[in-house]
Amino acid sequence: MSRRIIVxxxxxxxxxxxxxxxxxVLQDERVVEAIPSIGYIHRGLETLVAKREYPEYVYxxxxxxxxxxxxxxxxxxxxxxxxxxxxxxxxxxxxxxIWSEYSRMHSHLLWLGLFADAIGFENLFMASWxxxxxxxxxxEETTGGRVIQGSCKVGGxxxxxxxxxxxxxxRDLEGFERDFKEIANVFLRDESxxxxxxxxxxxxxxxxxxxxxxxxxxxxxxxxxDLRKTGYAAYGKIHFKPVVETDGxxxxxxxxxxxxxxxxxDIVRQAAAKIPEGEIEVKPKGNPNGECFSRxxxxxxxxxxxxxxxxxxxxxxxxxxxxxxxxxxxxxxMLAGCELADVPVIVLSIDPCIGCMER
Amino acid sequence: xxxxxxxxxxxxxxxxxxxxxxFKKQGYRLVxxxxxxxxxxxxxxxxxxxxxxxxxxxxxxxxxxxxPSISGIYWGxxxxxxxxxxxxxxxVVGMNVDFGGNLFRTAKKNPFANPTFRGEGPCPGE
Numbered sequence: 001m002s003r004r005i006i007v008x009x010x011x012x013x014x015x016x017x018x019x020x021x022x023x024x025v026l027q028d029e030r031v032v033e034a035i036p037s038i039g040y041i042h043r044g045l046e047t048l049v050a051k052r053e054y055p056e057y058v059y060x061x062x063x064x065x066x067x068x069x070x071x072x073x074x075x076x077x078x079x080x081x082x083x084x085x086x087x088x089x090x091x092x093x094x095x096x097x098i099w100s101e102y103s104r105m106h107s108h109l110l111w112l113g114l115f116a117d118a119i120g121f122e123n124l125f126m127a128s129w130x131x132x133x134x135x136x137x138x139x140e141e142t143t144g145g146r147v148i149q150g151s152c153k154v155g156g157x158x159x160x161x162x163x164x165x166x167x168x169x170x171r172d173l174e175g176f177e178r179d180f181k182e183i184a185n186v187f188l189r190d191e192s193x194x195x196x197x198x199x200x201x202x203x204x205x206x207x208x209x210x211x212x213x214x215x216x217x218x219x220x221x222x223x224x225x226d227l228r229k230t231g232y233a234a235y236g237k238i239h240f241k242p243v244v245e246t247d248g249x250x251x252x253x254x255x256x257x258x259x260x261x262x263x264x265x266d267i268v269r270q271a272a273a274k275i276p277e278g279e280i281e282v283k284p285k286g287n288p289n290g291e292c293f294s295r296x297x298x299x300x301x302x303x304x305x306x307x308x309x310x311x312x313x314x315x316x317x318x319x320x321x322x323x324x325x326x327x328x329x330x331x332x333x334m335l336a337g338c339e340l341a342d343v344p345v346i347v348l349s350i351d352p353c354i355g356c357m358e359r
Numbered sequence: 360x361x362x363x364x365x366x367x368x369x370x371x372x373x374x375x376x377x378x379x380x381x382f383k384k385q386g387y388r389l390v391x392x393x394x395x396x397x398x399x400x401x402x403x404x405x406x407x408x409x410x411x412x413x414x415x416x417x418x419x420x421x422x423x424x425x426x427p428s429i430s431g432i433y434w435g436x437x438x439x440x441x442x443x444x445x446x447x448x449x450x451v452v453g454m455n456v457d458f459g460g461n462l463f464r465t466a467k468k469n470p471f472a473n474p475t476f477r478g479e480g481p482c483p484g485e
Contacts, residue, residue: 035456039445039463211435212389225388230411291367293406293413304391306404321391325442329435 002028007340011040015118015344018354022347026340034335034343036328038358045359046318053313054080054288055154061305064320065356066147067110068298070103070139072305072356073152076318078232079294079307080154084284090234092156094275097234099143099151100296101264101271106135107299108257108264111351112187115254118348119196127183134176138169156281166272173265180265184258197251201334201346204248213330214323215301216260217350220253222246227297238270250349257299257351287311298323300351322356367404367415372426375405378416379429382407387414392429392439394447401449405429420449428453438462 004027011019019040025033048060061076062069074096081088113128136146142161143149151158161169187193203213208221218225219242226242228235243259245252288309296303301323308317327350334346370378387407395402397419403426405416420426428451430436441462443449 037458037462042463209388210433212433227411293415295413302390304406306393306395308395316397317395319393319395321393325438326391326435328438 004032009034009343009347011037013344015114015348016352016354017114018352020347020352020354020357022335022343024335024340024343029340031335031338031340031343034332036332038328038354041355041358043358046320049315049318051314054307054309054315055284057315057318058153059150061318061320062148062150062152064322064359065353067107067353068103068300068303068356069147070099070143070149070152071296071298071303072320073149074100074233075294075296075303075305076307077152077154078296079292079305080284080288080309080315082292082294083288083290083307083309084154084286086155086282086284088156089279089282090276091160091278092280093234094271095157095159095161095280096152097238097271098161098268098275099139099149100233101267102135102139104264104299105261106132106139107351108261109135111257111299111348112183112254115345115348116187116193118344119193121190121193124183124186131176131179131183134172138172141165142169153281155284156279158281160280166275170269170272173268177262177265180261184261187254187258193254194251196345197254197349198247198249200250200342201338201349202248203330203334205246207333208248208330211330211333212326213301214326215298215351216253216256217301217323217327217330219244220256221248225302227295227302230295232296234271234274235267237274238267240267240270250345253349260299287313288315291317300324300353300356301327320359322353322359324350324353324357327352328357366413367417369417369419372418372420372424375416375418376427376429376432379405379432382414383432385409389429389433389436392436392443394443394449396447401447403443403449422448423450425450425452427451428455430455 007024009022011021021037023035062073064072109132113125116124143151205222289311291308304321306319387409390406437456440451445463
């Protein structure tokens, strides 16, 4: 019988853009157990509520993540608005929806590029990131920021998107969709990608649900959880179906993200067609007094912002439960029994955002 | 804005396991656990979801009280329970995966129950 050894994976590793550590217990080349450690970039952002007044904290909430920053800001604002009983103008809700979907497209394209790179497909990596640039250009043009948008505020949004710009965005989506179809075909049909991902890192439907998997990690295992179906922002007025795959392997999680880019394109088109004229913000009066769990669907899955106020300008507590944190136990399950060579692909397949997770 | 109605129930610590088992039997998934320091006490929230219906259990404990782990019911709870221990010093007993205070490998000594800020005196551990 071969003896067991422990191989450290991370915190610095070529496939990891950010630091996480896994102790991989191996028997021969097979992983018997994976033990995670985090905390290498813990920033204490939640604690900063003690130093920032609640309207200012939006900037901190946004900086939780450098990829899905807009959705962090929006989810925090939703929570405070719920506590303060603020009725956000409908146009602002549609604008939030549009920016959320552009954030999703850019996040998924970023991940697709990183995934291609991890597999060793450099051209596909560059093609994905080239296309991602066009999404970032739209975010920059409409919000002023490529990565940190700063366009969400308690009570609405800071900027409007003029009608002619919206028309232009919808027109440009045609070319974007055409270009993305080419990339999508490679991700879904290329033999080498299929060989590296099919049947690798399988997470069953039951494990995905009971271990708390969210986002494409859950939907790749057939668990149709998509918080957008709760109808926050303007999603209640948009028709879409959550993208679900059932195989539970790395290929399924990749396929969910590929198909969600097409879904996002459709959602933006619908939102641009239905957005009403009107105000984009209401002024909050008083201070938040109460608590709320605000939830939204980030590119990586369900995001929870808990806010608790005591009637002062500073919140008592901001708790940010990011999708990556809750996807760690499912990741541990996926890794048990896999080949050592598959570990990088499996780790990447949950789209880990360590900056988010560390807060 | 259409959002699900949050439902929070404050319960005694001794009833926690029984209530969590009920949620599991009914098919709820675990959404999150977290801790809030309020004065000298800690509020611990356990959140669940079934078909987008959000439910929350809350217990209130002092810093010395041992809190039973729910990781025997929801295996993935270990990540939140170790986080509560490392960041707030909450003593969780019976965790299926106990990192012994080493989940968060911060350079500064944790827990951070009483944080100070840059420019406001030394950080804990200095």
